[in-house]
Amino acid sequence: MSGPEPVAELRDVTRVYRMGSHEVRALDGLSFTFRKGEYWSIMGSSGSGKSTLLNLLGCIDRATSGSYKVRGQEVGGLDDDELSELRSREIGFVFQSYNLIPQLDVLENILVPLFYQDDPPADGEERARMLAERVGLGARLGHRPMELSGGQQQRVAIARALVNDPAIVLADEATGNLDSKTALEILALFDELHAEGKTILLVTHEAKIGERAERTLRLRDGRIDEVVENRAGLTAAGGGA
Amino acid sequence: MxxxxxxxxxxxxxxxxxxxxxxxxxxxxxxxxxxxxxxxxxxxxxxxxxxxxxxIRKLGSRNVILRSVKPPEDLVRGAESSRVSSYGLTAFDHQRVAQTFPGVRRAVPVRQLQQEVRLHDRVLNPRVLATVPEYVDVTGRPLSEGRFISAEDQQRFTNVCVLGYEVARHLAPFESPLGKRIKIGADYFTCVGVLLPRVPLGTDQPAPGADVTGEVFLPLETAKRWFGEIQVKIRSGSREMEEVQLHEIIAECESDEAVPLVAAASREMLARNHTQQDYEVVVPLEQLLxxxxxxxxxxxxxxxxxxxxxxxxxxxxxxxxxxxxxxxxxxxxxxxxxxxxxxxxxxxxxxxxxxxxxxxxxxxxxxxxxxxxxxxxxxxxxxxxxxxxxxxxxxxxxxxxxxxxxxxxxxxxxxxxxxxxxxx
Structure with missing residues (x-):
């Protein structure tokens, strides 16, 4: 495959869980490359391995065997500190239940990934303010998560996922807790971010949402089942931009 | 950032x-x-x-105090044959401590009398102590006014007394007691000095009926002449007589190092010369330790x-x-x-x-x-x-x-x- 620079390369990745006496192969020899600026949805029934893939891509889990490179850097040999540093620099997480830290206000929540970097950028706070503005929460920087609606919290979480200018944004059922109207707003925001050139991976089990992405990677039993080009996603992206 | x-x-x-x-x-x-x-x-x-x-430090950490202790009733020598019980330290003990013990700078004898002290209509039962001029130096007690007992008082058996602060305040609350004639027992003594207050010396219990603890000092020789060696204690219904020559001997040592030696020598000397346990040796330094x-x-x-x-x-x-x-x-x-x-x-x-x-x-x-x-x-x-x-x-x-x-x-x-x- 040629095209833009690869940001996440999986080579023959296997992840085996030991459940008592028997083993479960959550991922089974999976190879795939995600490139800069792509907008993927990852779909599959429960047990297909999509959560495991997300955890591996997000560097909070390690492959049992195989190679995984983030922006060309091999992840396998990193120790816990190096892996954490990699997360704080290259990964943006958006969770289903927002997962903001309750005792921090909006601005502080957005800044958390930078807070843990070994050498944080000098303009971090400025960047966080801009991102808060970008997701439409510029006026609520001092609010605590409890004081925000679900949609607003997810916007904060998206700003947080972007503050470190990550290689990939991983969104795990990011609209799962939202009503359909708010969910559409969030999806529109993803479309905009895609149009701005961000690399986005959207894990979902809802076909309608999965179709919003440029392409869909469908998993089954820890292997790639099919890769689908979504015209609807392209149209939506065009409409949102 | x-x-x-x-x-x-x-x-x-x-x-x-x-x-x-x-x-x-x-x-x-x-x-x-x-x-x-x-x-x-x-x-x-x-x-x-x-x-x-x-x-303890006020007692004088360089002092060794020898004290008379009344032995239990049935052990008192002659308690059955005569009505006078005789025990305690003697003038002889004092002489030995003062003159023969190495390391002792001076030794001060003290006698305690059971006498009523009165000025006009005010009456007290303080500790009446008969002692020598060196007492104030050895115990480090400062005078508030007047003077302490002098050597001349001793030689001439003058009728003078020095009041402790509490006693002076009680007997003469509105004026200076100096020059006043204080009645002690049956006789009159001219007050020549008042001491500053401090904690009472030793742990002797105050005389029965005393409502104010305090001290009155007399020249030892004068006291011997007026009050004799035998004291009569009147307890509820019974008369009790006892003969005690000295109630206390305060030996001042030349140095801290000499204190344990003097204490040991005192104990040994008293054990040899006394047939009964009618004494105790108090060493403030030991107490301090x-x-x-x-x-x-x-x-x-x-x-x-x-x-x-x-x-x-x-x-x-x-x-x-x-x-x-x-x-x-x-x-x-x-x-x-x-x-x-x-x-x-x-x-x-x-x-x-x-x-x-x-x-x-x-x-x-x-x-x-x-x-x-x-x-x-x-x-x-x-x-x-x-x-x-x-x-x-x-x-x-x-x-x-x-x-x-x-x-x-x-x-x-x-x-x-x-x-x-x-x-x-």
Missing amino acids: RSASLLGTVRLGWNSLLLHKLRSVLTTLGVLFGVSSVIAMLAIGEGASEEAQEQ RAQETKRIFTIVLSSIAAISLLVGGIGIMNVMLATVTERTREIGIRRALGAKKRHIVTQFLVETVVLSIGGGLLGIALGLLIPIGVEYWANMRTIVTPTAPILAFVISAGIGIVFGLYPAWRAANMDPVEALRHE
Whole structure:
């Protein structure tokens, strides 16, 4: 495959869980490359391995065997500190239940990934303010998560996922807790971010949402089942931009 | 840009604690009471021992005091044959101590008389002590006005007396007693001096019926002439006579080193010359050493009690922190996913525990400093807060935070991020 620079390369990745006496192969020899600026949805029934893939891509889990490179850097040999540093620099997480830290206000929540970097950028706070503005929460920087609606919290979480200018944004059922109207707003925001050139991976089990992405990677039993080009996603992206 | 600086982490910890105000406050109580009891108990202990040591020092740490003790009734020589019981130190004992003991600078004999003291219509039953001019030097008692007994008084058997402060105040509350003629027993003595107040010498019980403890001093020779050697004690319905030559011999030593030698020599001499145990040898220096030993034990006991209460406080903190870690598993997962390293998580929880324990420690110091003030005011006890006590307490409370926070923090840091994120 040629095209833009690869940001996440999986080579023959296997992840085996030991459940008592028997083993479960959550991922089974999976190879795939995600490139800069792509907008993927990852779909599959429960047990297909999509959560495991997300955890591996997000560097909070390690492959049992195989190679995984983030922006060309091999992840396998990193120790816990190096892996954490990699997360704080290259990964943006958006969770289903927002997962903001309750005792921090909006601005502080957005800044958390930078807070843990070994050498944080000098303009971090400025960047966080801009991102808060970008997701439409510029006026609520001092609010605590409890004081925000679900949609607003997810916007904060998206700003947080972007503050470190990550290689990939991983969104795990990011609209799962939202009503359909708010969910559409969030999806529109993803479309905009895609149009701005961000690399986005959207894990979902809802076909309608999965179709919003440029392409869909469908998993089954820890292997790639099919890769689908979504015209609807392209149209939506065009409409949102 | 704020990075994971210590200040930022402390602020973060503080915010987390504010999220559960009541729990945080309750958690600090253990350390609070532990620390305050350390400080208060040390202050009270220090005060009590200081007071004891000061009394002993006033007795004169270079003095060895030989004292007459009335033996049990049935052992008193001649108690059945005659009505006069005879016991105690003799003039002969005094001579030996004063003249033959090496290391003794001088020895002062003291006789105690049972006499009523009266000026006009005011009556007292103080300790009437017959002694020699050197008494004030040996015991280090300063005069408030006038003079003490002189050598001339002794030679000429003059009828003079010196009043203790309390006695003077009671007998002549509105004027100076100097020159007044004080009736002691059946005779009149001119007051020539008044001493400054101090703690009463020794531990002799005051004469029965005395409403004010105090002392009146007479020249020894004058007292012998007027009151004789035999004293009559009148107890409810019965008359009791006893013969005691000297009640006390205060031997002043030339140096601290000589004190134990003189004490040993006195004991040996008295054991040889007295057929019954009608004496005791009091060595303030020995008492001082004993008091210091007692103080040491006292301090150890108090410290252990305080240490236990601090331990309990620490365990309380650990318990709460373990609960907090479990409760915040998800937050830990989020932070780890967003790039927090293990040490960040350790620091975060450790800081929270240390903030709790130091907060409790500081409040405990405040309370611990207030308790001694209250004790002084209401219980009328002396307390001394040494500067080391609060510092020690503070260091201990911070240490407790670290020691008891380490395990919960370690547990938090070693959670699997994936598992932690899944935690509800």
